[in-house]
Amino acid sequence: MKLLEMHHVKKSFDGNAVLKQISLSVEEGEVVSIIGPSGSGKSTLLRCATLLETMDDGDLYYLGEAAAKSEAGRAVYAPSESIKKIERQFGLVFQNFNLFPHYSVLKNIMDAPLHVQKRDKAEVKEEAMRLLHKMGLSDRANAYPCQLSGGQQQRVSIARALAMKPKILFFDEPTSALDPELTGEILKVITDLAKENMTMVIVTHEMYFAKDVSDRMIFMDQGVIVEETTPDALFASENERTRAFLGKYHLGGD
Amino acid sequence: MSFEVMMRQLSGGMFTTIQIFVLTLLFSLPLGLLIAFGRMSKHAMLRGAAKIYISIMRGTPLMLQLLVVYFGPYYIFGIGITSSYRAYAVIIAFAVNYAAYFAEIYRGGIESMPAGQYEAAKVLGYTKVQTFFRIIFPQVIKRILPSVTNEVITLVKDTSLAFSIAYVEMFTTAKAIAASQKSMVPLMAAGIFYYVFNFVVAALMEVWEKKLSYYR
Numbered sequence: 394m395k396l397l398e399m400h401h402v403k404k405s406f407d408g409n410a411v412l413k414q415i416s417l418s419v420e421e422g423e424v425v426s427i428i429g430p431s432g433s434g435k436s437t438l439l440r441c442a443t444l445l446e447t448m449d450d451g452d453l454y455y456l457g458e459a460a461a462k463s464e465a466g467r468a469v470y471a472p473s474e475s476i477k478k479i480e481r482q483f484g485l486v487f488q489n490f491n492l493f494p495h496y497s498v499l500k501n502i503m504d505a506p507l508h509v510q511k512r513d514k515a516e517v518k519e520e521a522m523r524l525l526h527k528m529g530l531s532d533r534a535n536a537y538p539c540q541l542s543g544g545q546q547q548r549v550s551i552a553r554a555l556a557m558k559p560k561i562l563f564f565d566e567p568t569s570a571l572d573p574e575l576t577g578e579i580l581k582v583i584t585d586l587a588k589e590n591m592t593m594v595i596v597t598h599e600m601y602f603a604k605d606v607s608d609r610m611i612f613m614d615q616g617v618i619v620e621e622t623t624p625d626a627l628f629a630s631e632n633e634r635t636r637a638f639l640g641k642y643h644l645g646g647d
Numbered sequence: 648m649s650f651e652v653m654m655r656q657l658s659g660g661m662f663t664t665i666q667i668f669v670l671t672l673l674f675s676l677p678l679g680l681l682i683a684f685g686r687m688s689k690h691a692m693l694r695g696a697a698k699i700y701i702s703i704m705r706g707t708p709l710m711l712q713l714l715v716v717y718f719g720p721y722y723i724f725g726i727g728i729t730s731s732y733r734a735y736a737v738i739i740a741f742a743v744n745y746a747a748y749f750a751e752i753y754r755g756g757i758e759s760m761p762a763g764q765y766e767a768a769k770v771l772g773y774t775k776v777q778t779f780f781r782i783i784f785p786q787v788i789k790r791i792l793p794s795v796t797n798e799v800i801t802l803v804k805d806t807s808l809a810f811s812i813a814y815v816e817m818f819t820t821a822k823a824i825a826a827s828q829k830s831m832v833p834l835m836a837a838g839i840f841y842y843v844f845n846f847v848v849a850a851l852m853e854v855w856e857k858k859l860s861y862y863r
Contacts, residue, residue, distance in 0.1 A: 445766050480772050491767035494862045495785050505771040508781065539863040557771060 394421050394456070396482070396561045396592050397442065401463060402451035404437055411437045413616040415451075419561065422590040426603035426624075429613035430638060435596045438613070439565050442594070443485045444476065455482045456560070481510075484554030488566040490546045492538040492553070498525070499534040502553045510557065517556070524552040528582060544575030551582055562586070564595040580606075600639065604628060612638065650832070653824055657836055660820035665844075667737055667806045667816060672799065674742035679749025686754055697750070704747030709740070710811045716740040717812040737809045745802060752794045756787035789859040796852040803845050817841075 397419040404412040411434045419425050427435045440446040442453065444460065448468040453460040460479045461468045470476065492501050502521040506512045525531050528548040538546050547567060554562055564583065568576040580602045586593065587606050597603050603610060604624040612620045612627060612635050620627055620635050630636060685697035704712070717736040720726040760783055768778040807818035821837035824830070 443770055445769065477772070480770070483770075485770045487763060487767065489763060491761075491763035493764070493767070493782055495789070504781065505773065508777060509772040537862045553771070 395419070396421050396456060397594070398452065398454040399442060400452040402438065402441055403449045404441060404446065405449060411616050412441070415616070415618060417611070419592060419594055421592055423608050424587045424593045424595070424606055425609045425611060426595045426597055426607040427611045427613060428597065428600065428603055433613040434616040435613045436565055439563050439594065439596050443483060443563055444480065455479045481557070482560045483563060484557055484559035485563045485565065486547070486551050486554055486567050489570045490550045492546055492550055494538050497535050497537055498530065498541070498549050501538070501549055502556045505553070506556050521552070521556055524555055528552050542575060543571045544578045547571065547579050548582055561592040561594065564593065564597070566596055566598065568597070568599060614638070653828070653833055654836070656824060657817065657820055657833060657840070660815060660817035661840055663815060664806045664817040667741060667809060668803060670738045671741040671745055671802060674738065675745035675749055678742060678746035680753050682746055682750035683753035683757065686750060687757065701747045701750055704744050709744050709805060710808050712744055713737065713740040713808060713811055733812060733814050736812060737814050741802070741805070745798065748798050749795070752791050752798065753787065755794070756791035757783065759790060760786060792852065792856050792859065796849065799848055799852065800845050803848060804841060
């Protein structure tokens with residue numbers, strides 16, 4: 394079943410076309426990585442998918458339900474009640490975590506399930522502690538974000554997103570704000586989630602990681618999808634732009 | 648007049664000063680937030696109105712505003728001024744004046760919040776009201792506390808302007824006693840009172856700031 398479908402997405406900022414007719418669909422249980430140079434539009438695509446940005450034109454469906462449909466050359470968004478329902482389907486992990494600094498780790502994770510989803514407090518707490526345990530942060534439940542390392546903060550933000558029980562989880566360059574030695578711990582968490590068949594779309598610059606974790610990889614450049622294929626096929630690509638981009642990362646040894 | 652009698656009279660004024668101070672904050676802090684919302688509104692009319700309001704309140708003397716609020720009803724509408732209106736006039740004038748300053752402080756604090764906080768809240772499904780009161784405003788308070796402390800301290804001293812419409816608070820009393828007794832003592836006592844009042848206010852605000860320093 395298709396969890397996410399985006400068709401012919403167009404988006405420009407001040408007349409500058411950032412996304413030109415992009416289509417993307419994600420099956421349940423699939424892990425899709427999006428790679429490409431900065432300014433290629435991959436983050437904008439993710440922001441359109443998560444409704445942080447409105448598309449100029451295109452369709453956006455979650456589980457067959459329309460968040461937006463293209464009508465007469467522009468995207469028409471569904472009424473806010475439908476959007477609210479659709480927003481529950483996905484979670485997003487930001488590049489710079491965006492934890493709530495005034496809340497403890499535990500409260501960061503519990504607050505939205507309690508006050509947005511109105512779930513039972515005991516159940517939410519149990520879930521939060523389970524997630525913290527999974528992230529290796531059981532002992533930091535009462536710490537504040539400023540007391541944690543970047544890697545720990547990012548693990549909390551992943552736990553916060555997972556606590557909402559999303560069907561699909563988006564990652565927007567989840568390791569770009571981290572020191573290289575902290576990057577590994579986040580990649581491991583994402584790899585573990587992939588093993589549990591979590592549906593994920595990951596925008597990343599970590600090529601080796603993307604290759605290992607993804608079922609499918611998308612290479613974007615200048616607002617278009619240049620290639621969309623399996624990791625192995627992408628790394629064996631004959632396409633010049635793909636090769637030039639991947640070549641910068643010295644893949645396959647030099 | 649004995650020192651004791653003098654102090655007893657002054658303490659009555661002190662109570663009035665504290666009353667002006669508390670009531671002004673009680674009304675101007677929420678009113679300021681509303682004006683800040685107007686100032687940041689999507690609607691140009693509302694934004695313009697808030698801008699003009701702030702401009703006038705900050706651009707004219709508070710003493711003049713006090714006189715306008717107190718005498719305005721009579722001069723403009725011919726409504727007789729009762730003596731009980733004097734207390735209301737003081738609170739109205741102070742509250743609307745301070746609300747303008749607080750509005751700009753709130754605005755500065757709200758606009759300094761990183762967009763990521765709003766985005767994280769949106770993705771987690773918080774409503775706009777929840778986002779503001781659960782996520783944004785608590786952090787804004789921490790950011791604006793030093794500026795608010797400044798305003799609050801100024802307010803303590805500004806309460807003395809109530810004497811311009813002959814409202815009997817601390818300063819008016821001290822001035823009257825000083826004139827009748829030909830003595831500096833009441834003025835000195837008033838000065839000490841304002842100083843101690845502000846010392847306490849500053850100390851309390853510092854405690855509050857420290858309490859919020861558990862996060863960055």
